Amino acid sequence: MSVWQGYLQDASDLYQTRYVPGAYIGGHSIGIIAVDLAYPKLPGNVANATTFPFPVLYKKVSFEIEQLFNGDPALEEMIVNAARELEADGVRAVIGACGYFAHFQKHVAAAVDIPAFMSSLCQIPVIKMGLKPGQKILVLCASGESVNQEFFANVGADLDDCVIQDIGSLDSFAPIRWGKTALDNRRLAEDLAAVTHKAAAEHPEIGAILLECSDLPPYAYEIQRATGLPVFDFISLIGWVHHAVVQKRYFGFL
Numbered sequence: 215m216s217v218w219q220g221y222l223q224d225a226s227d228l229y230q231t232r233y234v235p236g237a238y239i240g241g242h243s244i245g246i247i248a249v250d251l252a253y254p255k256l257p258g259n260v261a262n263a264t265t266f267p268f269p270v271l272y273k274k275v276s277f278e279i280e281q282l283f284n285g286d287p288a289l290e291e292m293i294v295n296a297a298r299e300l301e302a303d304g305v306r307a308v309i310g311a312c313g314y315f316a317h318f319q320k321h322v323a324a325a326v327d328i329p330a331f332m333s334s335l336c337q338i339p340v341i342k343m344g345l346k347p348g349q350k351i352l353v354l355c356a357s358g359e360s361v362n363q364e365f366f367a368n369v370g371a372d373l374d375d376c377v378i379q380d381i382g383s384l385d386s387f388a389p390i391r392w393g394k395t396a397l398d399n400r401r402l403a404e405d406l407a408a409v410t411h412k413a414a415a416e417h418p419e420i421g422a423i424l425l426e427c428s429d430l431p432p433y434a435y436e437i438q439r440a441t442g443l444p445v446f447d448f449i450s451l452i453g454w455v456h457h458a459v460v461q462k463r464y465f466g467f468l
Contacts, residue, residue, distance in 0.1 A: 237304050239271070239304070240304055242269045242270060242271035242303070242304065242305050243270070243305065243460045244266070244268070244270045244305060244307055244309055244456055245272075245305030245308045245309070246270055246272050246300075246310075246311050247275055247293060247296045247297065247300070247308065247309070248272050248273070248275070249274075249277065251279060251393050252393055253390050253393050253394055254397045255429075256397075257432065258431045258432030258433075258434075258449070259428065259431065260309070260428035260429075260431070260448045260449070260452070266456075270452075271300060271305055273296040273297075274296075275292050275293060277289055277292070279393075282312060282314045282317070283356075283357040285360075290318055293310070293315070293318050293322060294321055297325060297330060298326060301326045301327065301328050305328065306328055307330070307455045307458075307459050308326060308328060308330040308332070309330075309448070309451070309455065310322075310331075310332035310333055312356075312427070313335050313355065313427055313448075314360065314426075315332035316333035316336070316365060316368045316369045317365065317368060318332055318368075319331075319332045319333060319336070319368045319369050328459075329455060329458070331451055333368075333426075334425060334426055335369045335426060336369045336370075337424060337450065337451055338351060338366070338369065338370075338371035338372075338375065338424065339369075339370050339371060341422050341446055342371075344422075345421040346421060349420070349422075350375055350376055350377050350417065350419050350420055350421065351377070351420070351421070351422050351423070352377045352413055352414065352422070352423045353377070353378055353424045353425075354379050354381050354406070354410070354423070354424070354425050355379065355382070356380075356381065356387075356390075356427040358381075358382065361373070377413065377420055379410070381427070384402070384409070385405075386398055386402040386405045387402060387405070402433065403436045406430070406433045406436060406437055407437060407439065407440035410423060410437045410440055410441050411440040411441055414441045421443070422444045422445075422446065423438075423441065423444065423445045424445075424446045425437075425445065425446070425447035431447040434449075
C-alpha cells in the first residue's frame with residue numbers, strides 16, 4: 215500500500231467512526247468573536263487572519279468597547295449567541311478577541327459544548343504556576359481602570375499575582391483605543407518597549423508578561439527584547455487551544 219493509499223484509508227476510518235454533519239464551510243478550528251471596531255489590524259493582531267497558520271472563522275459583534283470594558287450585562291445574550299453560531303458553523307473552540315471578554319467567560323463556557331477561552335487572561339493561573347514563589351505577572355491592559363479582583367475571578371485569576379500596567383492612555387495607542395484609521399506602528403512599538411522596560415525595572419518581582427489586549431501581539435517581540443522576559447498573549451493562547459482540538463499524527467524515524 216502506498217503512503218497516499220494509507221492516508222486515504224486513515225481518512226476513511228475517521229469518517230466511518232465519527233459523525234460529520236453537512237455544512238456550507240469546513241476546516242475552521244478556531245472561532246473568534248470580534249468587536250466591530252475600525253482601525254488598522256496588523257499581522258499579529260487576533261483580528262487579522264494572516265496571523266494564524268491554520269484557518270479561523272470570525273463572528274462580528276457590534277457595541278461600544280466601553281460596554282465590554284465595564285462588563286455591561288446587556289451584552290451577554292449577543293456574545294453567547296455569537297459563540298453558539300460559531301459552534302454551529304463547526305469550529306472546535308471559541309475565543310474572544312479582547313481581554314475584557316473575560317466578563318463573559320463563564321456564561322459562554324456554559325452555553326456551548328466546545329471549549330471557550332474568551333480572554334488572554336485565562337492564561338494567568340498557568341503562567342503563575344510556572345513562576346517562583348513571590349514572582350508576579352506584568353499585565354498590559356487597554357483599560358487599567360476597568361481591572362479589579364472580581365473581573366480577574368471570572369477566569370480563575372488572582373489580581374494579587376499581577377502588576378497592572380495601563381497602556382490605554384498612551385498617545386500612540388489612541389488610534390486603537392478610540393478607533394482611528396491611522397496608526398504610527400513604530401512609535402507604538404517603541405512606547406510599549408519603554409513602558410514595559412520601566413515597569414520591569416521598578417518591579418523586580420515580575421517574572422513574566424501577559425498582553426491583555428488582542429491588538430498587542432504584533433509588539434510582543436519588541437516587548438520581550440526590552441525586558442528579556444517571557445511574553446504571553448492571545449496568540450500563545452490560541453495556538454495552545456488549536457493544538458488541543460486539532461491533534462495530528464507524528465511521522466519520523468527511530
